[in-house]
Amino acid sequence: MFVDIHIIQNFAPSNLNRDDTNSPKDCEFGGYRRARISSQCIKRVVRSHRSFSQAVVHAGGDTGVRTKRIKSRLMDLFAKKYGKPEIVETEKVAETVIELLGLKLKDEEKTEYLLYLGENEAAQLARLAVDSWDALLAIEPEQDKKKKKGTGQESLKEFQEELKGIVGKRRKEARSYAADIALFGRMIADNKNMNVDAACQVAHAVSTNKVEMEMDYFTAVDDLLPGEETGSDMIGVVEFNSSCFYRYSNVNVSKLAENLGFNNDLTTAALLGYVEASVKSVPTGKQNSMAAQNPAGYARVIVRRDGFPWSLANAFQKPVRPSLDKSLEEASIDALERYFERLKAVYGTEGIVCDASFNLHRDDGGSLRKMLDALKACVAGEGS
Incomplete structure (x- = not known):
């Protein structure tokens, strides 16, 4: 059983994840320049988010x-x-x-x-x-x-x-690892006995829109500058952009259960905590100077029995553009849902056992809590 997690999240001007030159990470996708947040960055903010740790500890597990x-x-x-x-x-x-x-x-x-x-x-x-x-x-x-x-x-x-x-791995008995190790795995080159196969795959987040990097030219004045002097005592440049991101990850629930010693309560808690933390967590880069604390506008979880997870990133091969009546985030949600419907028409829906979502831009768009409750009921039903 796989759980696909899809998130659309628009950010104000920010530099959430930087490269070695302090520039926002980017990439080319569909022939266009896109903003990017690395999977490593996403994993770190998710596993350190209190929604994840509290859910795991409450179920008797631990984190690493x-x-x-x-x-x-x-x-x-x-x-x-x-x-x-x-x-x-x-x-x-x-x-x-x-x-x-x-x-x-x-x-x-x-x-x-x-x-x-x-x-x-x-x-x-x-x-x-x-x-x-x-x-x-x-x-x-x-x-x-x-x-x-x-x-x-x-x-x-x-x-x-x-x-x-x-x-290490003990084949003769159930083995329970820390919940984040169970999700993201562990690789030790010098001791393969310590390796843990990950139950979760996390994609690099890419912007649904084409981006152009912008520059913030800033100066700082010495507070004790003598009155007769003028000018700045520090000058610098910071790159930033404003982008709407598509974030995708999937969890192999069977593998997660194996990594957690087949403890059903802990497996469910780790999965729900992971999904909630994925929706709520925000990368920390340059937040003190830009405060891009923008909640996700859309999230969708799809539970599949057929071992055929779907990333919906190709919905954005052509960059999304806002219009007078639709924001960039709304247009991105529409593009994702249209692409998902096409995939269902081609590949069928036989393997899908749960499809729950929330949409901030609809009056009847549901809520994060209802989405998590639907996921919990589905996983519990499949495991019984």
């Missing part, structure tokens, strides 16, 4: 953190949760745990790359390490490490497998 500083996280748990005050000891045990997981420290404090780890996973790693504290402290340098035993397990290798089992 993405960090290179897992060493300091483990040391903090050792000290605050288990009362291990000696920094030399906590540091050695944390480094040993990281090595036994098959990871490497780039310097004394950070792993080579960002590690996506659930809070429950970190807590379990810390607990297992504390249970074998003395044995871990006794582990010699790398050349002698494999010879050491007495970890409370039959061998160091067995202890190492138990460590990896906390963050």
